[in-house]
Amino acid sequence: MTTSDVDQVTVQVIGNAMLSVAEEMGAVLRRASYSTNIKERVDCSTALFDAHGQLVAQAEHIPIHMGSMKGLVQSLLDDKDTRQLCPGDVYITNDPYTGGGTHLPDITMAAPVFHEGALVGFSANIAHHSDVGGHVPGSNSGDSTSIFQEGLRIPAVRFMIGGAVNEEVLAFVTLNSRLPEERRGDLLAQLAAVHTGGRRFSELHAKYGSTVIDTASGQLLDYARRRLEVAVAAIPDGTYRASDWLDSDVPGQEPIRIQTAVTVSGSEISIDFDGTGRQADVAINVVRSALEATVYYALKAALDPEIPANGGFFDAVRIDAPFGSIVNPRPPAAVAARTDACQRVADVLLAALAVAVPGRVPAGSHSSITYVTFAGPDDEFFVYPEVIAGGAGARSDRDGLDAVQVHVTNSSNLPIEALEIEYPLRVDTYELITDSGGAGCYRGGLGVRRDIRVLSRRADFSAHADRQTFPPLGLAGGEDGTTGAFVLRPGTDRQERLPGGRVSGISLRAGDVVRIESPGSGGYGDPRRRPAExxxxxVAQGRVSPASARERYGVVLLPDGSPDVDATARLREE
Known part of the structure; x- marks a missing residue:
């Protein structure tokens, strides 16, 4: 059958049906999981692949997972004769260096899908598990120096064989986790999700026929590629460069530079990271799958957000990264906190594209994962992981958003009620940080302050973050946003700001408070052009202080809070 034999209405119906299957898989995974990290924070993604390993539909969950599941599917096709793939078999892996996700807590699961005895595709998902071993609870320390410190490495193995769970593999994974029952529950939730996806995908093949499904999938993949090529062709030919810095990986060392050159020639685009700094000594290194996912996100966001969520445009982008750099490390480099560097990769790509497509790229966002983990003592053990949101950069026509996730992460806030029911912790403060958004004609979004008090007799605190040294940048005359911080026991005579953004094993006692402050974001345009009203x-809403209104925006306020028009005009003229 040729591509012309399937009409475009049918192609779109099939495309939306496959996306609906991926969304249903995500709903099953969230509802069946045990950990708050999956069921509440939605740190997971689901997808369908065709029989050739092409991503044909991915639910809109976590951008860093874009392409991450492809590694396992591709390794199954590369390492096995398709006759070795059998109905009822399900595979898992988590090793970033051998085709599994981007760090060890992300366990990928994939099941071959069959129709009338023939392999027609794969149902896959990836979920961030709260603990897979390693030297700190949560398996996500920012200061590990080797992947061997970060947890259990799982090669591509069969988690289910002929429809029966491989209890030996399950026991191997749970034995290496501090929360074995939670791991078992989350893995079985992933299993339910791949079964749901496989069943629905097979039903689509039964309804339309495999030839029609394959043809429609091919058209959808081609369409995604053409969309990117059209968007690229609209950019003037040339090379667009940008660079930024990560905070020092180790206190006292020089910070690491992220540099990119985006080259456009007709409808072709290439990304080169030559000039990017050395491989990091700690866990902020970015493996190839994470780098690719970040590039795909940035191009889609800046050039054409409506590109279908499939892998059709992946091969249309050339990516070069020097081996031994932070964006292409030598094994066994530590990678647990790779998203800190991924966020900076997104920043420099968007900064370069801001020149190519002016007005379509926002100012710098908080671009930090700001990941924290609280773990309790052995007799009442718990692991609470959380990613704290921050400010999103102002755009050319509107203010930035407050307290949101940006770029490669899209996980949800854990509601305070769920946190306090689940863990022996209490949230004393949860608020926006006044003046954290960069001043501009359009104001940057605000960061978040969250004070968490320990109620158990003791707890360990680990965290990784960035933008605690280098602030989010303003654009087109807008001012920079504020940096973030971790502060122990704020407001007491034992107050202590933790040096750097990557710490582990900080011992806390009952009553101790940890203050987490996420970065704000950059403003867009001259602050003196922002309407005084x-x-x-x-100021009335607490986003800007009266002092900042005067000093940064040139606005004088009357006692009732309204702007003094004459005094504001004089100040702005000065």
């Missing part, structure tokens, strides 16, 4: 409204 909007500045007054920001």
């Amino acid at each position: 909007l500045v007054a409204h920001d």
Whole structure:
């Protein structure tokens, strides 16, 4: 059958049906899981692949997972004769260096899908598990120096054989986790999700026929590629460069530079990271799958957000990264906190594209994962992981968003009620940080302050974050946002700001408080062009202080909070 034999209405119906299957898989995974990290924070993704390993539909969950599942599917096709793939078999892996996700807590699961005895595709998902071993609870320390410190490495193995769970593999994984029952529950939830996807995908093949499904999938993949090529062709030919810095990987060392050159020639685009700094000594290194996912996200976001969520445009992008650099490390480099560097990769790509497509790229966002873990003592053991949101950069026509995730992460906030029911912790403060958004004609989004008090007799605190030294950048005359911080026991005579953003094993006692402050974001345009009425409204809402209104925006307020028009005009003229 040729591509012309399937009409475009049918192609779109099939495409939306496959996306609906991926979304249903995600709902099953969230509802069946045990850990708050999956069921509440939604740190997971689901997808369908065709029989050739092409991503044909991915639910809109976590951008860093874009392409991450492809590694396992491709390794199954590369390492096995398709006759070795059998109905009822399900595979898992988590090793970033051998085709499994981007760090060890992300366990990928994939099941071959069959129709009338023939392999027609794969149902896959990936989920961030709260603990897979390693030297700190949560398996996500920012200061590990080797992947062997970060947890259990799982090669591609069969988790289910002929429809029966491989209890030996399950026991091997649970034995290496500090939360074995939670791991068992989450893995079985992933299993339910791949079974749901496989069953629905097979039903689509039964309804339309495999030839029609394959043809429609091919058209959808081609369409995604053409969309990217059209978007690239609209950019003037040339090379667009940008660079930024990560905070020092180890206190006292020089910070690491992320540099990119985006080259456009007609409808072709290539990304070169030559000039990017050395491989990090700690866990902020980025393996190839994570780098690719970040590049795909940035191009889709800046050039054409409506590109279908499939792998059709992946091969249309050339990516070069020097081996031994932070964006292409030598094994066994540590990678647990790779998203900190991925966020900076997204920043420099968007900064380069801001020149190519002016007005379509926002100012710098908080671009930090700000990941924290609280773990309890052995007799009442718990692991609470959380990613704290921050400010999103202002755009050319509107203010930035407050307290959101940006770029490669899209996980949800864990509601305070769920946190306090699940863990022996209490949230004393949860608020936006006044003046954390960069001043501009359009104001940057605000960061978050969250104070968490330990209620158990003791707990260990680990964290990794960035943008605690280098602030999010303003754009087109807008000012920079604020940096983040971790502070122990704030407001007491034992207050201590933790040096750097990557710590592990900080011992806490009952009553101790950890303050987490996420970065704000950059403003867009000259602050003195922001209407005085909007500045007054920001002050009334606590987003901007009266002092900042005067000093940064040139707005003088009357006692009732309204702007003094004459005094503001004089100050702005000065």
